[in-house]
Amino acid sequence: xxxxxxxxxxxFPLPFVAIVxxxxxxxxxxxxxxxxxxxxxxxxxxxxxxxxxxxxVNLTHFYVRGICTVRYDSxxxxxxxxxxxxxxxxxxxxxxSLNFTNVTWWNQSIVASxxxxxxxxxxxxxxxxxxxxxxxxxxxxxxxxxxxxxRLYYQSYPSGSGxxxxxxxxxxxLTLLLAETT
Numbered sequence: 331x332x333x334x335x336x337x338x339x340x341x342f343p344l345p346f347v348a349i350v351x352x353x354x355x356x357x358x359x360x361x362x363x364x365x366x367x368x369x370x371x372x373x374x375x376x377x378x379x380x381x382x383x384x385x386x387v388n389l390t391h392f393y394v395r396g397i398c399t400v401r402y403d404s405x406x407x408x409x410x411x412x413x414x415x416x417x418x419x420x421x422x423x424x425x426x427s428l429n430f431t432n433v434t435w436w437n438q439s440i441v442a443s444x445x446x447x448x449x450x451x452x453x454x455x456x457x458x459x460x461x462x463x464x465x466x467x468x469x470x471x472x473x474x475x476x477x478x479x480x481r482l483y484y485q486s487y488p489s490g491s492g493x494x495x496x497x498x499x500x501x502x503x504l505t506l507l508l509a510e511t512t
Contacts, residue, residue, distance in 0.1 A: 372398035374510070375405075375457035375469035379484070380503040381477050388447055390477060394457055394508075395441040403460045405442040408433040410452035413474045419450055419494065421474035425487035428452045428472070450476035455508060469508035 378393040394405050408430030414420045422428065430452065436442040442457075457469045472487040482504060483496040497504060 372396060372400055373459040373461070373467050375402070375455075375459070375508045377453075377455055377471060377473070377506045377508060378503045379475065379482065379506070381482060381499050383499075388477075389445050390447075390449060390451060390475060392444045392446075392453060392455075393441060393503075394443075394455055396457075396459075399440060400459060401438055401440050402436075403438065403458045403466075404456075405436040405439050405458075406433065406454075406456040407442055407444045408454035409444060409446060409448075410454070411448055411450075413450040413452045413476070419474075419476035419478065419483045421450070421452070421485040421489075421494070423489060425452075425454075425472045428454075428474070430454045449478070450474060457508060468511050470511050471506065471508040473506070 374397045375394060376397060378391075378395070380391040380393070382389050382391065392407065394407065396402070409432040410428045410430040412427075412429050413422075433454075434442070434444065444453075452474045453472070455469075455471045455473075459467045459469070461467075474485040474487075476483045477499065480499055481496045482499055482502060483494050484504070484506075485494055486506070
């Protein structure tokens with residue numbers, strides 16, 4: 331080795347150079363990961379499902395919000411009660427037979443919420459985000475829920491095979507990411 335490369339290595343050791351390069355890459359990549367542009371991670375909408383019970387309380391709570399704190403142009407929640415017979419959760423294979431009669435809209439909102447004592451219940455969700463460049467991202471989801479025997483059963487549409495997922499109510503809230511649609 332030459333004395334010149336030894337002098338350079340003394341001032342710029344390889345681990346130090348690698349760390350600096352990694353930090354520079356992260357500085358340029360991170361703003362794209364947490365961008366508030368339409369379709370970016372921060373504009374992604376999610377549905378949170380919670381349940382509370384007590385002597386006179388048996389309520390299912392639904393919240394629609396972003397992964398980051400963003401304001402949606404509009405959020406729509408539609409509730410439907412024609413999911414299945416009470417006591418036996420057997421949601422229809424297709425959401426086409428569900429009727430969403432109780433529909434509420436929120437405009438220029440950060441979060442939307444609905445609470446219902448009725449189960450089973452169907453939920454139709456839509457959130458529209460418009461960024462500062464007027465690009466639009468729409469997030470949607472259709473679900474059926476039932477709380478029975480200390481478990482939350484749910485079906486998302488279009489439904490996949492594999493049965494109806496469930497989780498203990500003690501593990502709630504449940505977070506479901508809404509699908510981005512065009």
